[in-house]
Amino acid sequence: MDYLALGDSNEVNFKYQQIYDGIKEKVLKGKLKAREKLPSKRQLADELKVSVNTIANAYEQLLAEGYIYTIERKGYFIENITKFSDQEEGINKLPADLKEDDASEEDWLSLSHMSADISLFPFKEWMKCENKAVDKQKKELSELGHPQGPYLTRNTISRMIALTRGVVCEPEQIVIGAGTQLLIQQIMGIQNKKSIIAIEDPGYFRFYRLLNKMGFSVNPIQLDDKGIDIKEVESSHANFIFVTPSHQFPTGKIMPITRRIELLNWAAEADNRYIIEDDYDSEFKYETNNIPSLQSLDRNHSVIYTGTFSKTLLPGTRISYMVLPPDLLREYRKHHSDLMQFSNSLGLYTLHYFIENGGYSRHIKRMNHHYEMKRRVLIEQLRTKFNHQVCIQDIPAGLHLLVQFKSNKTYDEVEACAKEERLEIYTLRRFMLKNQNQANEWIELVIGFANIHESEIPEALDKLYRII
């Protein structure tokens, strides 16, 4: 019997491969029968004119994979292998509908709110911190580490947000995760499925869909001039409220102190009421100072505070955190003892050093200045270009604006035109959770300015003008 697979190279490795593949194929196709004896290593080596070693390696491999067995002093034999029930070769081509669109988006301009300007990111400084982490955290980096993230980094974050956001917490209360979405999923995953959730409308549709999918009853609540309508919250019988008080997403409004207190009072009125404060872009505040978090006013341990580094570092950095009130922390630890930390540990230690040596706050300061300039240019040019046809919610915070344009077009038409013009832009409709009706004669757009270069603004506005 010819034990070789097809091919005729004389190289040792190829010979080995041919022998191994050859026997394997013959076993699978039933050409070598169960319990059939293979030639001895020496015999086959002579026959094929290769070294005994080459044969020995092939036999060892076939043995490890269970194609053959060996009986001491008797030699090697073919295993009794189950036959494939379906000998037809599967079609391995990917169906066309699953192919990814390779159309380059290179020449698109973007007014998306979901990006960041990384041109000023201090990569060198970051990598210095990375080097330091590699140097100092050898032991920690070789292990899986704490599920809530390294204590060192949690400690640094807790001290930083105490200063910048007035957040009152111990490092123990911080849970670091690879994104706010994931953290929300973790903390809501341990809540009673009968919980009722109130969420701002317009608001962050990803959380809306996530919570819906998790089986909760989620109530989009209209905003009044101060933010989420507390009376509507009450009549919804919600026990969780999701809010963005520092810079409402997407309208940009800052929740005034009186509504904040109303929310906290609502939470204090009954057990098991919680407010989730998503502080997604509070690092960027122009003209006035940062506004203290809602958590800083909380006296009843009823606020779950969430923050992220996606807006200040790279968007794909995937470092977010939440601050849990003690009762929820206890529950969290009970349920998630098996959970792993999903954020990159080297990145977390790097972040610690980056904050500690002041690099982070210097970067934030630089970016605040940079974004403030860009924002001002964008607003000026919008006003010049659209004149009385535009109404801008000029709230000096964050990385996006809500802008109204006079137009007779529908959202569908605007979205189609934007595609043609190759301009990435999102309409308010995307964030309207319940009622997607359009105001008469007005188009509302959520315009992000993080990732557009100042010099590209005129071109982007030309496109926008044609779209609207």
Added chain:
Amino acid sequence: MDYLALGDSNEVNFKYQQIYDGIKEKVLKGKLKAREKLPSKRQLADELKVSVNTIANAYEQLLAEGYIYTIERKGYFIENITKFSDQEEGINKLPADLKEDDASEEDWLSLSHMSADISLFPFKEWMKCENKAVDKQKKELSELGHPQGPYLTRNTISRMIALTRGVVCEPEQIVIGAGTQLLIQQIMGIQNKKSIIAIEDPGYFRFYRLLNKMGFSVNPIQLDDKGIDIKEVESSHANFIFVTPSHQFPTGKIMPITRRIELLNWAAEADNRYIIEDDYDSEFKYETNNIPSLQSLDRNHSVIYTGTFSKTLLPGTRISYMVLPPDLLREYRKHHSDLMQFSNSLGLYTLHYFIENGGYSRHIKRMNHHYEMKRRVLIEQLRTKFNHQVCIQDIPAGLHLLVQFKSNKTYDEVEACAKEERLEIYTLRRFMLKNQNQANEWIELVIGFANIHESEIPEALDKLYRII
């Protein structure tokens, strides 16, 4: 009225802070009443002997936060603020049971299977690749990116696993995620909750608990000499099987070809039957070559293949991936259109260059050699030290061994002793999912050798000897 908060610094910033804090406090405590007029900026500036600018800044900030309002040409007035319903200051001390144990684990020795030896990790080379990614992927790094991970990296992974594991797939079929746990959760989250799952016993208890928590009926299936018992699988009516064919976790057994074919035949017999192949440490194979994956033999698109970089890069790198059959990919995309990529994007591009320039395979080769040596030393010393009291499952693969010791101790006693001896070691009981009974006179331990230094092995075995 004194508008200042306590403190007497004359520095501008402190003055600003005192004015701002002072008014805020008085509003919250009701000492400044709703609609009360504040002094004009000039008036207050004169009174407090500070610049008008300092007052203007404080008023602007209070305005932004909603403590005061302004009427053009009339001045600034106190807002009508809701009172806190509960004026008691919450106790902000963390309850003692939530405090984290600060006891240093510095002097412990570890025979854990959950770590890696990073002393040989080529950090310099990795960082070079990182620099390259920063340089070449500027645009991609400023955006959120594809939920399955960058196409570039998926393409590189698909080519690599085709070569090393025989995995047949297109980059479209790869979903990158921040850990296998998370990926399993994503793909199982879209399955019918009535699905029945068969899982190896002993096996990976984290998956077992995760799937149980997700609401599935999960059946631990005993292993026979070839691996998971196919007859037991059939009688459990399972439609999903979780297996670790390359190196069964934790027994270390390699599933022979005949059982692999039996599993594939089982999957082909009915619709909606899937095998999840967790290839968690297949990169490490000593003496013989890598064993092709189960997926490589699949002709019916019924294998979900999962792999990870946690064993080969840093354990906290958090880059894993799964390969989905086309039907499941279609479902996945439908359900997870809102999902984000949770793995660090810079890390993913760095990995692409690290694989592309050969750094990755060089590192694997180096580590194979290194671990093989360490493994051999460990086995030799175990045999010398314990002589006839030890039985080692010597399967030349992976980063851990299953070892049986003759002993009259119970698992509880062994675990307590290990704590006293400050040796991190895991008993087989941890991985026994259904029946946690102990074999008479035998203690079985899962001994990892990745993170212990060769020179520490004698000390670790001394500890082990005293424990057993």
